[in-house]
Amino acid sequence: MxxxxxxxxxxxxxxxxxxxxxxxxxxxxxxxxxxxxxxxxxxxxxxxxxxxxNPEQLFAAGWSACFEGALGLVAQRKKVTLPADLAIDAEIDLHLDSGEFFLGARLNVSIPGVERSVAQELVNAASKVCPYSKAVSGNVEVEYNVV
Known part of the structure; x- marks a missing residue:
């Protein structure tokens, strides 16, 4: 852990x-x-x-909003200007396996006008800052995708 x-x-x-x-x-x-x-x-x-x-939609909305805030914070620290049309599409999967429920997630992050490698660096850093991301770390399989 x-x-x-x-x-x-x-x-x-x-x-x-x-x-x-x-x-x-x-x-x-x-x-x-x-x-x-x-x-x-x-x-x-x-x-x-x-x-x-449903709870999964609420979780997706809350997490994506929080993650966007974390992106703003790390971008500010790295002196990167984020575009107004930055967007996050959160996908929360509710799984059932052998009678047990669990979640999976994907955050698809669009940062138009920012070089892909810089965008990926920001997303990686935000995943360590965002309280939702920290809360699910080690508990939910998560993909952070720059799209």
């Missing part, structure tokens, strides 16, 4: 934000609301015709 995967909060760490949600009904007929009222959604299983999103 890497040092990143072993990182846990200590009493001296500064908490900069705590997200709070209340969820009932799980993925079958769920409802999730945030404490500040900004999130109020219905949850339904993948492929369902019922209104709502």
């Amino acid at each position: 890497t040092a990143l995967a072993q990182r846990v909060a200590s009493p001296t760490d500064k908490v900069i934000y705590t997200a709070q949600t209340h969820t009932t009904g799980g993925r079958q007929e769920g409802v999730a609301r945030s404490s500040d009222g900004q999130l109020d959604i219905k949850i339904s299983p993948p492929g369902s015709k019922r209104p709502g999103t």
